[in-house]
Amino acid sequence: MATKEHKEHKNRVEITPLSSSSLCFYVAILPFREAVMPRIVLLVLVALAPTLSRAADLAPEPRPAGTHARLGTPGPPSARVPGAYPRAITSVYFTPDGKHVLTADSKRRVVKWAGTGAKLTRMDDPAETATDHSESAFRPDGRAVAFTDYVGLKGLDLTGGKRSFATPHTYWTRIGGWSADGRRLLAVHGEIVNGKWAETVGTLVDTRTQKVLATVRVGPESELALLPDGATVVTATPKGVPQTGRMEFEFVATDVTTGKKLASYRGPYAYQSRLTPLPDNRTVVVTYGDHSGLIWDAVTGKEVRRFNGAPVAVSADGKLMVLGVNEPLPMPGDLKLAWEWFGDILSPRRGKACGHGFKRDYRTRLLVVDVATGETRFEVPSDREGAPPMAFSPDGKTLAVVEPDDTTVLLWDLTRLAPKR
Numbered sequence: 001m002a003t004k005e006h007k008e009h010k011n012r013v014e015i016t017p018l019s020s021s022s023l024c025f026y027v028a029i030l031p032f033r034e035a036v037m038p039r040i041v042l043l044v045l046v047a048l049a050p051t052l053s054r055a056a057d058l059a060p061e062p063r064p065a066g067t068h069a070r071l072g073t074p075g076p077p078s079a080r081v082p083g084a085y086p087r088a089i090t091s092v093y094f095t096p097d098g099k100h101v102l103t104a105d106s107k108r109r110v111v112k113w114a115g116t117g118a119k120l121t122r123m124d125d126p127a128e129t130a131t132d133h134s135e136s137a138f139r140p141d142g143r144a145v146a147f148t149d150y151v152g153l154k155g156l157d158l159t160g161g162k163r164s165f166a167t168p169h170t171y172w173t174r175i176g177g178w179s180a181d182g183r184r185l186l187a188v189h190g191e192i193v194n195g196k197w198a199e200t201v202g203t204l205v206d207t208r209t210q211k212v213l214a215t216v217r218v219g220p221e222s223e224l225a226l227l228p229d230g231a232t233v234v235t236a237t238p239k240g241v242p243q244t245g246r247m248e249f250e251f252v253a254t255d256v257t258t259g260k261k262l263a264s265y266r267g268p269y270a271y272q273s274r275l276t277p278l279p280d281n282r283t284v285v286v287t288y289g290d291h292s293g294l295i296w297d298a299v300t301g302k303e304v305r306r307f308n309g310a311p312v313a314v315s316a317d318g319k320l321m322v323l324g325v326n327e328p329l330p331m332p333g334d335l336k337l338a339w340e341w342f343g344d345i346l347s348p349r350r351g352k353a354c355g356h357g358f359k360r361d362y363r364t365r366l367l368v369v370d371v372a373t374g375e376t377r378f379e380v381p382s383d384r385e386g387a388p389p390m391a392f393s394p395d396g397k398t399l400a401v402v403e404p405d406d407t408t409v410l411l412w413d414l415t416r417l418a419p420k421r
Helices: 004-007 022-033 038-060 334-346
Strands: 067-071 089-095 098-105 109-114 119-124 136-140 143-149 153-159 161-169 174-178 186-192 195-207 211-218 225-228 232-240 245-254 260-268 274-277 281-285 294-295 303-308 310-314 319-326 362-372 375-381 390-391 396-404 411-414
Touching: 004 260, 038 334, 089 136, 098 136, 098 411, 119 396, 136 174, 136 362, 153 186, 195 225, 211 232, 225 245, 225 274, 232 274, 245 281, 245 310, 260 294, 281 310, 310 390, 319 334
Parallel strands: 089 390, 174 225
Antiparallel strands: 067 411, 089 098, 098 109, 109 119, 136 143, 143 153, 153 161, 174 186, 186 195, 195 211, 225 232, 232 245, 245 260, 274 281, 281 294, 294 303, 310 319, 319 362, 362 375, 390 396, 396 411
């Protein structure tokens, strides 16, 4: 249940800080507009935006009611200006005993936090620390983390601070998941032939010996995920539907140790989808690029149900998950038209020039739902675009959520949030 403060906060309109390149771009296109006065007003607003935004960032922000602690010191609003902060948190994880929180950022830095918010240790990847990575995933025991970048997948041993394994690939490397015992890891990458994406390849690796245990090859733009047993790989491959021109996903669960197909199913297709296996070793949550999804049973091969939203985190027992649901920001008609004109006059792409988001037109609600029934249990107050990295504590009572600045984490006490009715 959103607080009064949150309800008032969600109606605001934000102007984000602009880099010098963006400012030059905006100034350059102003002479091509007919009206003189709007150009002057816009130039003043653009010039003042960074100063006003910095002043707002320096103002202390109270910790929201219903939270245990805030981990870290607030930094620049990188969620509003992508790439503005060089160490954005990309994953968060609780240690199995629930006493510590681990965060990994875009420069392969791992920080271990105590439950009270005190920073305990910091560890950097000893090699290539200046190279950005696209995603990260902690091993179930919290003693290692896997990072991906444009040249492959690498593992960092958090007990000794040394690189533990590496899988070199050349294109679109992603993490397909860890096995429950933390010994096996599925690395997913695209294989290019004659400049085209020819295949999607899943490589199952023993992270202790670095031995390749199995290789799964499917069509381009496919998705792969490893179930917790470390032997079953689920694939989602785009297939054409004869005489309709439509595309569908063919979901297949395969035991890679024997090559036996365990189950299959044809379901909806969408670009930029992801597969999230649940701890029961049979349920797979499918997330589509349009923020919808379905739950598939990899044992029976049947679709369980569909939902709206993008799954962001799943509890340790697999009973709860957090869905990020996008909704338009409420705005009066006249103000909306003025704001759209303001964004459009600055950029042909309606305020999205040079990779910098200039206006917000939606927010993402964070709903804690029951996996079995789809019922919404709680709503975590949120005022940002997109669902951030987050994680449940082992007992399912605390949710660690990365804040909009991408540098700090709030620990929400789910027992203090009012049940959603």
